[in-house]
Amino acid sequence: MAEHFNGVHVRQCRQYDQQSGEPICSYLDHLKQIYLWFRGCDDINRASVCLHQPYALPKRSRTLVCHDMKNGYHEDRFAQGCGDNDAFTFYHWQYIDIFIYFSHHLLSIPPSTWINCAHKHQVLVLGTFITEWDEGNEICREFLSNAQLRHLLINRLVDIAHYYRFDGWLINIENNIEKKYIMTLVQFVAELTNKLHQKIPHGQILWYDSVTNTGDLKWQNELNMYNRTFFDSCDGIFLNYVWKPGNLLRSVLNAGQERKHDVYAGIDIFGRGCYKGGGFKSRDALEVIRESSLSAALFAPGWVYECLGRTDFIENQNKFWDLLSPLCHNSSILTELPIVSSFCRGRGDKMYINGKIAKNSSWSNLSAQQLQPSYSNSHRSYCIGTAGSIKISTVAHSSLDAYNGGECLRIYGSYTPSLEYSAAVLRLFRTQFEINDGLLISCCYKIPQNFSRSINIALQLVTDSAMTYIILGKEAKNVCEPKEIEACMEDYGLVCSPRFNPSGFKVKGDTSNYLAFSTINNESTDIIDATYTGETDPRSTWINRHYLLTESLCGSCTICEVQLMIIPELNINHTERKEKDFCLDLGEIKLLNPSVISDDIGRIVNLTYKDTSWDIDEDQILLNVTLMWDFILDNDATESAQPEFFDIFLKDGKNINFVGRSFLRVYMIKNFSLREFNDDEVTFVVQHVTKAGLRSNLQHAANVNVLFQ
Template sequence: MAGLSDQDVDIVIEKFQTKVSISEKPELGNHYEPNTSEPIAQPLRTLDEVLLWKPDEDGFNVATILLAKRTEAKAGKPYTLLCHDMMGGYQEDRFVQGVPKLECYRYYHWQYLDMFIYFSHYFVTIPPPSWTNAAHKNGTLMLGTVITEWNDGAERCKQVFASESAYKTFADKLVAIAKYYKFDGWLVNIENPIAATHMPQMVGWVEYLTKEMHTHLPGSKVIWYDSVIIDGSLKWQDMLNDNNRVFFDISDGMFLNYTWNEAKLKDSVKNAGERKYDVFVGVDVFGRNCFGGGGWNTNKAMSVIRSNNLSAAIFAPGWVMEKLGREQFITNQNKYWGILDDFLPTHGVSSLPFVTYFCRGYGEQGFRNGTVALVKSWCNLSAQQIQPTFLQVPQDTPDGKTGHQSMDHCVKDGFNGGGSLLLRGTLGQGQVHPYRIFETGIVPSHQLLVSYTVKCCNAVDACVYLDLGGDQGRVILWTSGESAEDKQPMSAYGLRESEQLDPSKLPVSKTTAKCTAYAPLKEASHKNMQDIVFGCDSSSIHCIGWQTRHYLLPTSAFGEGSKIEEMGVLCFPTESDPPKMDYMVRIGELKIINPDSLKNSSTQVSNLTMVDDSWHNILPHITNVTDQASFCCTLKWDYPYEAMHYDVYVSGVNRDPNHNRDLATSEVVFIGRAYANLFRVCHLLAPTVNGKEGQLEFKVQPSTQEGFVAPLAAATRIRVAYS
């Protein structure tokens, strides 16, 4: 693929003509920030807005990630629900394409959560797509909120519950909204009295909404908040009882108010019967009249909730940032969830493709293929990927000796995205450090293509292991092989199968009683995989210390009926008699995919178009720039498969928006990443042409959900001639 030019490949090029006519600001409506034209997420504030809502008018806010399958406990377990209430919602996260700052509220402990509710005090809260995408990647349901309160809420309820026709129309809109934006249900929070004459309609509405959600969105949930009781009074019960159980019986669960005591919880258990796990006991992290006082004492409430074997609804975890500040947010966030670890059952992701760069959806810079592609801070939770199941805690080494170990996220270096997983420790002679990273339940019913990318130092290397559970043992993905590539069977994918090794010869074999081991692909097979991963001749890519190993595992690597229950990393010294040493190992990527997906790796986008284009003066905060005009437009395209993301490039500019440097107009420069099949170009600086014709050329490069990048040299493009 090296050196491809426009003459070497069949490139789809669309053309677009525009006249530079400066206007004050883009006029795009309320789905966009008025001055910058950035697409934004927002709630529906009035009943009229809900009833007049139509699909297909807000594509930027549609989530793109399907809900991942997850591991499930063999026996029933209580659930954990998190109700987001960060400063009223719709803060920096309302900007669909992300923001150029790091100090935003973000969440990455998805292994603990069964449901996440995006909450605000607006009438109908639609979760920003970044939250839904992050939750779905990690197997967590995402719910929006319907809330009525105070006099305005009472008036809306009068209109909605005036008749069966009225409440069904409203419910049908809520179903359509959830289906269009691709989230998974609703929290219903009615916090104003309801007239007794309207109570039959309200009960009918909750029942109808729940039924219709289940019909149109299988697996969705409708959760009732403990507020209004059967006679229409607003009386929080702090328990499940005869006053509110009618709503429990016709919904998927009840979110109890926060001022409960243990006696009320015991009664709730009795009243719930077999549905005790559908009782979500409210815990206010701000501690407002809450058992234990919230904050660092949230574990006290959780201890009582779990001792009664009930589910938990943790409200307003933004306390960590709102109360303690943004500067030490990550440290405090990890401390807070670490305190709760004993009370939160975990789950992992069990569907394919399993792909993660360990990105949390933010960074001090942005990495691509081990090099810096973006030199400014950023945050976009749509970029977040599958997060580790297990906490970063020291572990004992297999020989019984305790060696210092830690596992954490690092934003200082990464392979792709905003960072990497950093493993640190001190190794002595004969020691191997295991790190449990993911719980999973992948069933290997066909060959698997596995890869991982590492950066090691100080005479220490690392390999990945796959635990199969039971007596099936462990598969070790070793760092090197013994025989020549042509000794291995050729697969249907043009790759040689991985060589099976004698595990007794490996220094890490003592980490488990039973194991098999495989060598990475080498020579032509390794080169072919690297070319597919990078979308070009990989010999031209310099990854600055990162090393990727690929494995094509035959079905014989897994016993009949086995599944991959855990994935982790083993760190070990590369010398036979090493001194005691400190080490750092970075894991930049881990993938398990179906090799059939290789056939889609070079597919380009189609039907690339441009709409809503406009020209403007340079924004006031941009200084020391002359002879430039500001160009805005929306790019749209089609793509036949699910994508991880799309990278957007431009040529024809003489300023790099991500590196703040001068360019030749012939250079192709990265300008942004889209997580849907459209991208808003916001105030791109284009050189003024003084009566001549200028030209911008945009390219869109897709990455498949397996992380394979289509060749940029053949990317579909659109040329914009302006004068």
């Protein structure tokens, strides 16, 4: 249906890719489009992940990334993902606090894929409102000269952020402003900030250092009397990047101690007039910013992709952030259960479910990115025990295999057989949660073919108790105290992890305190495996270990870090001392409240479809259809039981084939090929997966028959 404003035709905000017909996230280019925008117009492109509340930016110097890549909306625009697994991606979330989606369109609405991915890592997301040059002058005159339109624009900007579930706006006025409208522009920024805070309390409005309080487009490269009035009217200022150290010192003095962290000094990674030239030298500029105690705004770090190419993109991206990481606060602290990750960056050569190939083709979707490790290469591992007996050489994402998603974490290293205990320790996640109601920990791993099997693994939980570590090792013969078994069976229907003597994990002179537990028994393992996978026979080539801890077993403590230990078997037979290579694939880690095993995980209801079309193309039928459903969950259900995503399958007799993944309660199937279609209907099945990583039973999942018409 056409929309009009004052007789002018304006396209609706919902957009579809011209070639594939897939739904795409899009921008708005005209004020009239913003005025006519309405809630509910674009449900399929909304984000599904919100920040944990209450949320507040840390009171320290921060790091902001402003993503500007070829005017935006490339592979990332596809709300349901695309087939290009070489598309740009970002996974160093632990080093940033704010992510801005930037383009030169009037209103850049961040794609839902970016919002979901950033929010999963507790990073704020802002869109961009930009006006430029002569056209921008006309746009500003229109809304600044008319109070009714100005208030409408403010309300729309707030509503758009709230509807799509992002956190605010960068306001970038890159054109001269008539002097009679200067104070009106200041009031516009102040009112927008206030109204955003009313609807999104943690929201942010940032002002770009461009037009001054005289109305001139004149970048200041510092906070001073010419842009201070805008800074005072909003949450922060993004300084232009042609600054010198003296500009930063004056900015600190003008901001004061209370607001100096709200000043974001820009660094153009492309090096256009930037201090020290950008690129890999951006570290030098960041170092100066940190010395001043200001925050930093990295503009267009996609430079590593745009200018250095796709072939070595991952290597260059890692190099870039490894250089910056010592100067960035690591903000990745996981404080709430569940904690679930298969380490996938939202891409892969194949799609895996429970260690099995579900889709044998490449894919990319940032919404599917899993929690990433808290540490980068330069900080993530260390060794204990005999010096030089074991070491980790490389930790990298690998698409050669995966347990869930498209990647696992592949760890390469070497060891020399020894009579003494040693271990390589990989630091995975920084955490801060207490073991109150028990803790269910699961670890999934595999040793690839042609690599040594003479290594073991264990998980190590670092606690806040003085020098106390919890070791989770392999099977042991020890048994729990009867009262603990009885209590766990009553509470969770599972047997708790038995203790064993931790002396084998201690090196000479180590005065730390260790609590060691082995995996739970086979019966409890079968229950957990079936609950996780939604299958009665979930066997695969991956090894799953499960541990159940209680406060009575571990004492009152806070878990501060989760680590993986790789331990060579002892050379008790005095055999060869030749160095051996090892390789380990880490497929998934889960830390859950054990009650998830017995809690209700909800169900899909009202599964239906619309917009059906069938096209015959040579020897195949192409189906287009939109599936929709509702989801029911008990009112007292925990966050762990909420749906994380929904998997869609095509049922063909006894075969069930993966079709796609939705992060909302709708999924558009476009040009789906049915090569051997001999019936008058097809059956689609929708399976939900909870935030705790539990799958509903696929055999009993909701299904709908789509009739051939």
